[in-house]
Amino acid sequence: MDGYDLAVVGSGIVGLAHALAAVRRGLRVVVVDRDQKANGASIRNFGLVVVTGQDSGLSRRRAERSRQVWLDLAGEAGLEILQxxxxxxxxxxxxxxxxxxxxxxxxxxxxxxxxxxxxxxxxxxxxxxxxxxxxxxxxxLRVESREVLPRLTSFLAEMHGVEFRNGISVTSIAAPVVETSSGRLYAEKIVVCPGDDFASLYPERMGQYGIxxxxxxxxxxxxxxxxxxxxxxxxxxxxxxxxxxxxxxxxxxxxxxxxxxxxxxxxxxxxxxxxxxxxxxxxxxxxxxxxxxxxxxxxxxxxxxxxxxxxxxxxxxxxxxxxxxxxxxxAGPAMIRDAPHDDVRLVIVTSGTGASTGFAIGEETIAELFG
Incomplete structure:
Protein backbone atom coordinates (compact mmCIF):
# COMPACT_ATOMS: atom_id res chain seq x y z
CA MET A 1 0.00 0.00 0.00
CA ASP A 2 1.40 3.40 -1.03
CA GLY A 3 0.93 6.07 1.61
CA TYR A 4 1.64 9.80 1.38
CA ASP A 5 1.09 12.88 3.46
CA LEU A 6 -0.26 14.71 0.42
CA ALA A 7 -1.55 13.73 -3.01
CA VAL A 8 -1.78 16.47 -5.60
CA VAL A 9 -3.93 15.93 -8.67
CA GLY A 10 -2.60 18.07 -11.53
CA SER A 11 0.98 19.01 -12.37
CA GLY A 12 0.46 22.50 -13.77
CA ILE A 13 1.94 25.47 -11.96
CA VAL A 14 -0.79 25.47 -9.29
CA GLY A 15 -0.29 21.77 -8.57
CA LEU A 16 3.48 22.19 -8.41
CA ALA A 17 3.04 25.17 -6.09
CA HIS A 18 1.16 22.96 -3.63
CA ALA A 19 3.78 20.24 -3.89
CA LEU A 20 6.53 22.79 -3.21
CA ALA A 21 4.75 24.21 -0.17
CA ALA A 22 4.27 20.69 1.20
CA VAL A 23 7.85 19.47 0.76
CA ARG A 24 9.13 22.60 2.43
CA ARG A 25 7.24 21.33 5.49
CA GLY A 26 8.95 17.97 5.18
CA LEU A 27 5.87 16.15 3.87
CA ARG A 28 5.87 13.13 1.57
CA VAL A 29 4.14 14.10 -1.69
CA VAL A 30 2.86 12.36 -4.80
CA VAL A 31 1.66 14.27 -7.87
CA VAL A 32 -0.68 12.56 -10.34
CA ASP A 33 -1.46 13.87 -13.82
CA ARG A 34 -3.28 12.37 -16.78
CA ASP A 35 -0.73 13.87 -19.21
CA GLN A 36 2.88 12.79 -19.56
CA LYS A 37 4.00 16.39 -19.04
CA ALA A 38 2.54 19.84 -18.45
CA ASN A 39 0.61 20.70 -21.60
CA GLY A 40 -2.06 23.21 -20.65
CA ALA A 41 -2.35 26.83 -19.60
CA SER A 42 0.77 26.60 -17.44
CA ILE A 43 3.02 26.50 -20.51
CA ARG A 44 0.83 28.32 -23.05
CA ASN A 45 1.34 31.74 -21.56
CA PHE A 46 3.75 34.65 -21.23
CA GLY A 47 5.57 33.33 -18.17
CA LEU A 48 5.03 36.78 -16.71
CA VAL A 49 4.71 37.14 -12.94
CA VAL A 50 2.54 40.24 -12.66
CA VAL A 51 2.45 42.27 -9.45
CA THR A 52 1.56 45.81 -10.52
CA GLY A 53 -2.07 45.87 -11.62
CA GLN A 54 -3.27 42.99 -9.45
CA ASP A 55 -6.39 43.77 -7.43
CA SER A 56 -5.36 45.69 -4.35
CA GLY A 57 -5.37 43.60 -1.21
CA LEU A 58 -5.23 39.81 -1.21
CA SER A 59 -4.39 39.31 -4.90
CA ARG A 60 -1.62 41.86 -4.67
CA ARG A 61 -0.19 40.23 -1.54
CA ARG A 62 -0.33 36.82 -3.18
CA ALA A 63 1.54 38.15 -6.20
CA GLU A 64 4.21 39.74 -4.00
CA ARG A 65 4.71 36.50 -2.09
CA SER A 66 4.75 34.39 -5.27
CA ARG A 67 7.32 36.72 -6.80
CA GLN A 68 9.59 36.08 -3.84
CA VAL A 69 9.19 32.31 -4.25
CA TRP A 70 10.13 32.62 -7.93
CA LEU A 71 13.27 34.52 -6.91
CA ASP A 72 14.10 31.88 -4.32
CA LEU A 73 13.66 29.13 -6.90
CA ALA A 74 15.88 30.96 -9.35
CA GLY A 75 18.72 30.29 -6.93
CA GLU A 76 17.64 26.91 -5.58
CA ALA A 77 16.47 25.25 -8.78
CA GLY A 78 18.37 27.24 -11.40
CA LEU A 79 15.24 28.74 -12.93
CA GLU A 80 16.22 31.55 -15.28
CA ILE A 81 14.66 34.98 -14.87
CA LEU A 82 14.76 36.36 -18.41
CA GLN A 83 13.35 39.83 -17.78
CA LEU A 141 9.53 38.73 -13.50
CA ARG A 142 9.52 36.81 -16.75
CA VAL A 143 10.35 33.12 -17.14
CA GLU A 144 10.03 30.77 -20.11
CA SER A 145 7.09 28.64 -19.00
CA ARG A 146 7.69 25.75 -21.36
CA GLU A 147 11.20 25.36 -19.92
CA VAL A 148 10.56 26.29 -16.29
CA LEU A 149 7.77 23.76 -15.63
CA PRO A 150 9.94 20.72 -16.51
CA ARG A 151 12.84 22.15 -14.49
CA LEU A 152 10.65 22.75 -11.46
CA THR A 153 9.25 19.23 -11.79
CA SER A 154 12.78 17.78 -11.86
CA PHE A 155 13.81 19.91 -8.89
CA LEU A 156 10.90 18.66 -6.81
CA ALA A 157 11.58 15.05 -7.77
CA GLU A 158 15.36 15.03 -7.47
CA MET A 159 15.92 17.39 -4.55
CA HIS A 160 12.75 16.86 -2.51
CA GLY A 161 11.66 13.32 -3.34
CA VAL A 162 8.29 14.21 -4.84
CA GLU A 163 6.92 11.22 -6.72
CA PHE A 164 5.36 12.03 -10.08
CA ARG A 165 2.90 9.62 -11.64
CA ASN A 166 2.18 10.85 -15.14
CA GLY A 167 -0.14 9.45 -17.76
CA ILE A 168 -2.54 8.34 -15.02
CA SER A 169 -6.13 9.54 -14.56
CA VAL A 170 -7.74 10.01 -11.18
CA THR A 171 -11.20 8.48 -11.40
CA SER A 172 -12.57 9.20 -7.92
CA ILE A 173 -11.58 10.40 -4.47
CA ALA A 174 -12.88 9.21 -1.11
CA ALA A 175 -10.26 10.50 1.31
CA PRO A 176 -7.82 9.05 2.15
CA VAL A 177 -8.29 6.91 -0.98
CA VAL A 178 -7.42 8.17 -4.46
CA GLU A 179 -8.62 5.82 -7.17
CA THR A 180 -6.58 6.04 -10.38
CA SER A 181 -6.42 4.28 -13.72
CA SER A 182 -3.29 2.57 -12.41
CA GLY A 183 -4.49 1.52 -8.99
CA ARG A 184 -5.26 2.96 -5.58
CA LEU A 185 -3.26 5.58 -3.65
CA TYR A 186 -3.58 6.60 -0.02
CA ALA A 187 -2.89 10.10 1.23
CA GLU A 188 -3.64 11.89 4.49
CA LYS A 189 -4.62 15.05 2.56
CA ILE A 190 -5.52 15.59 -1.08
CA VAL A 191 -5.42 18.71 -3.26
CA VAL A 192 -7.11 18.71 -6.67
CA CYS A 193 -5.83 21.31 -9.16
CA PRO A 194 -7.85 20.51 -12.30
CA GLY A 195 -7.20 23.59 -14.42
CA ASP A 196 -10.07 23.78 -16.89
CA ASP A 197 -11.18 20.14 -16.51
CA PHE A 198 -14.67 20.65 -15.13
CA ALA A 199 -15.99 17.12 -15.63
CA SER A 200 -13.62 14.56 -14.10
CA LEU A 201 -13.67 15.39 -10.37
CA TYR A 202 -16.19 17.33 -8.30
CA PRO A 203 -18.18 18.79 -11.22
CA GLU A 204 -21.06 19.59 -8.87
CA ARG A 205 -18.76 21.63 -6.64
CA MET A 206 -17.39 23.59 -9.59
CA GLY A 207 -20.84 24.24 -11.01
CA GLN A 208 -21.85 26.44 -8.11
CA TYR A 209 -19.17 28.99 -9.00
CA GLY A 210 -20.28 29.60 -12.58
CA ILE A 211 -16.91 28.54 -13.98
CA ALA A 331 -14.97 32.85 -12.96
CA GLY A 332 -15.88 35.92 -10.92
CA PRO A 333 -13.45 35.36 -8.05
CA ALA A 334 -9.73 35.35 -8.81
CA MET A 335 -9.40 31.84 -7.38
CA ILE A 336 -11.53 29.10 -5.85
CA ARG A 337 -10.56 26.96 -2.89
CA ASP A 338 -13.40 24.57 -2.11
CA ALA A 339 -13.55 21.84 0.55
CA PRO A 340 -15.44 18.76 -0.70
CA HIS A 341 -14.14 16.97 2.42
CA ASP A 342 -12.22 18.02 5.53
CA ASP A 343 -9.08 16.45 4.07
CA VAL A 344 -9.60 17.51 0.43
CA ARG A 345 -9.24 20.88 -1.26
CA LEU A 346 -10.29 21.76 -4.79
CA VAL A 347 -8.10 24.68 -5.95
CA ILE A 348 -8.61 26.55 -9.22
CA VAL A 349 -7.07 29.85 -10.27
CA THR A 350 -9.86 31.45 -12.29
CA SER A 351 -8.20 34.68 -13.40
CA GLY A 352 -5.32 33.54 -15.59
CA THR A 353 -2.85 34.44 -12.83
CA GLY A 354 -1.49 31.02 -11.87
CA ALA A 355 2.13 32.02 -12.43
CA SER A 356 1.60 35.30 -10.59
CA THR A 357 -0.23 34.06 -7.48
CA GLY A 358 -0.01 30.26 -7.45
CA PHE A 359 2.90 29.84 -5.02
CA ALA A 360 1.17 31.92 -2.35
CA ILE A 361 -2.09 30.05 -2.90
CA GLY A 362 -0.24 26.76 -2.48
CA GLU A 363 1.22 27.89 0.84
CA GLU A 364 -2.20 28.99 2.05
CA THR A 365 -3.80 25.66 1.16
CA ILE A 366 -1.10 23.56 2.80
CA ALA A 367 -1.27 25.68 5.94
CA GLU A 368 -5.03 25.22 6.00
CA LEU A 369 -4.79 21.44 5.61
CA PHE A 370 -1.82 20.73 7.88
CA GLY A 371 -1.99 23.61 10.34
Missing part, protein backbone atom coordinates in the same frame (compact mmCIF):
# COMPACT_ATOMS: atom_id res chain seq x y z
CA UNK A 84 12.51 42.05 -14.84
CA UNK A 85 10.05 44.90 -14.64
CA UNK A 86 7.19 46.04 -16.85
CA UNK A 87 6.64 49.12 -18.98
CA UNK A 88 3.06 50.26 -19.50
CA UNK A 89 3.21 52.34 -22.68
CA UNK A 90 0.43 54.93 -22.61
CA UNK A 91 -0.90 55.87 -26.05
CA UNK A 92 -3.79 58.12 -24.98
CA UNK A 93 -4.18 60.95 -22.46
CA UNK A 94 -6.89 58.96 -20.70
CA UNK A 95 -4.44 56.09 -20.17
CA UNK A 96 -1.81 58.42 -18.79
CA UNK A 97 -4.37 59.95 -16.40
CA UNK A 98 -5.21 56.44 -15.18
CA UNK A 99 -1.52 55.65 -14.65
CA UNK A 100 -1.06 58.91 -12.75
CA UNK A 101 -3.98 58.00 -10.49
CA UNK A 102 -2.53 54.54 -9.90
CA UNK A 103 0.91 55.99 -9.17
CA UNK A 104 -0.59 58.24 -6.49
CA UNK A 105 -2.12 55.28 -4.65
CA UNK A 106 -0.50 52.86 -2.23
CA UNK A 107 0.20 50.12 -4.81
CA UNK A 108 1.88 52.54 -7.20
CA UNK A 109 4.37 54.13 -4.83
CA UNK A 110 7.35 52.15 -6.11
CA UNK A 111 6.49 52.67 -9.78
CA UNK A 112 7.83 55.52 -11.91
CA UNK A 113 5.88 57.74 -14.29
CA UNK A 114 7.68 58.35 -17.58
CA UNK A 115 7.44 60.93 -20.32
CA UNK A 116 6.90 59.75 -23.87
CA UNK A 117 10.60 60.20 -24.56
CA UNK A 118 11.60 58.25 -21.45
CA UNK A 119 9.18 55.44 -22.26
CA UNK A 120 10.46 55.16 -25.83
CA UNK A 121 14.05 55.15 -24.60
CA UNK A 122 13.25 52.31 -22.21
CA UNK A 123 12.57 49.80 -25.00
CA UNK A 124 14.37 49.88 -28.33
CA UNK A 125 12.02 50.16 -31.26
CA UNK A 126 9.15 51.91 -29.50
CA UNK A 127 7.82 54.83 -31.51
CA UNK A 128 7.86 57.95 -29.35
CA UNK A 129 5.23 59.55 -31.60
CA UNK A 130 2.76 56.80 -30.59
CA UNK A 131 3.16 57.56 -26.88
CA UNK A 132 2.04 60.19 -24.41
CA UNK A 133 3.95 58.69 -21.49
CA UNK A 134 4.21 55.52 -19.48
CA UNK A 135 4.65 53.79 -16.17
CA UNK A 136 7.52 51.54 -15.17
CA UNK A 137 7.00 48.85 -12.54
CA UNK A 138 10.13 47.17 -11.10
CA UNK A 139 8.30 44.10 -9.77
CA UNK A 140 7.51 41.86 -12.73
CA UNK A 212 -16.40 28.63 -17.73
CA UNK A 213 -13.43 28.42 -20.06
CA UNK A 214 -11.47 31.30 -21.47
CA UNK A 215 -9.73 30.75 -24.79
CA UNK A 216 -6.73 32.87 -25.74
CA UNK A 217 -4.59 33.33 -28.83
CA UNK A 218 -0.88 34.06 -28.77
CA UNK A 219 1.97 34.46 -31.24
CA UNK A 220 5.74 34.19 -31.32
CA UNK A 221 7.57 36.74 -33.46
CA UNK A 222 11.09 36.47 -34.83
CA UNK A 223 13.97 38.22 -33.07
CA UNK A 224 13.58 41.97 -33.76
CA UNK A 225 17.34 42.43 -33.48
CA UNK A 226 17.38 44.21 -30.13
CA UNK A 227 16.84 43.27 -26.50
CA UNK A 228 13.91 44.29 -24.35
CA UNK A 229 14.81 45.50 -20.86
CA UNK A 230 11.40 44.54 -19.48
CA UNK A 231 7.96 43.27 -20.40
CA UNK A 232 5.64 45.65 -22.24
CA UNK A 233 1.90 46.32 -22.03
CA UNK A 234 -0.36 48.94 -23.61
CA UNK A 235 -3.59 50.89 -23.07
CA UNK A 236 -5.81 47.88 -23.77
CA UNK A 237 -4.09 45.97 -20.96
CA UNK A 238 -5.14 48.52 -18.36
CA UNK A 239 -8.75 47.36 -18.60
CA UNK A 240 -7.75 43.72 -17.99
CA UNK A 241 -6.18 44.27 -14.54
CA UNK A 242 -8.32 45.12 -11.54
CA UNK A 243 -5.67 47.27 -9.92
CA UNK A 244 -6.12 49.73 -12.79
CA UNK A 245 -9.67 49.10 -14.00
CA UNK A 246 -11.22 49.66 -10.55
CA UNK A 247 -10.05 53.28 -10.45
CA UNK A 248 -12.53 56.03 -11.41
CA UNK A 249 -10.18 57.24 -14.16
CA UNK A 250 -10.62 53.93 -15.98
CA UNK A 251 -14.08 55.02 -17.16
CA UNK A 252 -12.75 57.69 -19.51
CA UNK A 253 -10.20 55.26 -20.98
CA UNK A 254 -12.85 52.60 -21.51
CA UNK A 255 -15.02 55.12 -23.35
CA UNK A 256 -12.15 56.20 -25.61
CA UNK A 257 -11.09 52.61 -26.36
CA UNK A 258 -14.68 51.64 -27.12
CA UNK A 259 -14.79 54.42 -29.70
CA UNK A 260 -11.40 53.65 -31.24
CA UNK A 261 -10.78 49.92 -30.63
CA UNK A 262 -14.22 48.33 -30.55
CA UNK A 263 -13.17 45.13 -32.33
CA UNK A 264 -10.21 44.64 -30.01
CA UNK A 265 -12.39 45.05 -26.93
CA UNK A 266 -15.04 42.70 -28.29
CA UNK A 267 -12.37 40.03 -28.69
CA UNK A 268 -10.77 40.70 -25.32
CA UNK A 269 -7.52 41.76 -26.95
CA UNK A 270 -4.79 43.40 -24.96
CA UNK A 271 -1.08 43.55 -25.59
CA UNK A 272 1.69 41.93 -23.58
CA UNK A 273 5.14 41.58 -25.14
CA UNK A 274 7.96 39.55 -23.58
CA UNK A 275 11.24 38.33 -25.02
CA UNK A 276 12.71 34.83 -24.90
CA UNK A 277 16.36 33.89 -24.51
CA UNK A 278 16.68 33.33 -28.27
CA UNK A 279 15.49 36.89 -28.92
CA UNK A 280 12.03 35.93 -30.21
CA UNK A 281 9.02 37.78 -28.84
CA UNK A 282 5.91 36.27 -27.31
CA UNK A 283 2.91 38.52 -27.82
CA UNK A 284 -0.81 38.33 -27.19
CA UNK A 285 -3.50 37.81 -26.25
CA UNK A 286 -7.27 37.57 -26.67
CA UNK A 287 -10.17 36.33 -24.52
CA UNK A 288 -13.27 34.40 -25.58
CA UNK A 289 -15.54 32.67 -23.08
CA UNK A 290 -17.77 29.60 -23.01
CA UNK A 291 -18.04 26.06 -21.68
CA UNK A 292 -16.94 24.40 -24.93
CA UNK A 293 -14.79 26.53 -27.19
CA UNK A 294 -13.57 25.62 -30.66
CA UNK A 295 -9.86 24.78 -30.86
CA UNK A 296 -9.17 26.99 -33.87
CA UNK A 297 -7.32 30.28 -33.91
CA UNK A 298 -8.74 33.24 -35.80
CA UNK A 299 -6.54 35.09 -38.27
CA UNK A 300 -8.63 38.22 -37.69
CA UNK A 301 -7.91 38.08 -33.94
CA UNK A 302 -4.20 37.56 -34.59
CA UNK A 303 -4.25 40.68 -36.75
CA UNK A 304 -5.90 42.68 -33.97
CA UNK A 305 -3.04 41.69 -31.66
CA UNK A 306 -0.44 42.46 -34.32
CA UNK A 307 -2.08 45.81 -35.11
CA UNK A 308 -1.69 46.87 -31.47
CA UNK A 309 1.97 45.83 -31.58
CA UNK A 310 2.55 47.74 -34.83
CA UNK A 311 0.93 50.86 -33.40
CA UNK A 312 3.64 50.97 -30.76
CA UNK A 313 6.52 50.04 -33.05
CA UNK A 314 6.15 52.38 -35.99
CA UNK A 315 3.89 50.16 -38.05
CA UNK A 316 6.33 47.25 -38.12
CA UNK A 317 6.34 43.74 -36.68
CA UNK A 318 8.79 40.85 -37.07
CA UNK A 319 7.71 37.70 -38.88
CA UNK A 320 5.24 35.43 -37.08
CA UNK A 321 7.03 32.12 -36.43
CA UNK A 322 4.45 30.34 -34.26
CA UNK A 323 0.81 30.62 -33.22
CA UNK A 324 -1.18 28.79 -30.57
CA UNK A 325 -4.34 28.81 -28.52
CA UNK A 326 -4.85 27.96 -24.88
CA UNK A 327 -7.69 27.69 -22.39
CA UNK A 328 -7.99 28.30 -18.69
CA UNK A 329 -10.74 28.35 -16.08
CA UNK A 330 -12.51 31.66 -15.60
Missing amino acids: RGKLVAAQRPEALALLEAFRSGQDGQDCKLLTAREAAAHLDGLDEKALVGGLYSPFE RRCKLQMLRLADPGHRFRSALTSDLSLLRYGGFSCLPEAGALRKRLTEQCGAALENGVHLIVVQSADGSLVIGDSHHYGMTLDPFGSDAVDHLILDEFKTLFGGKAPEVVARWTGTYAS
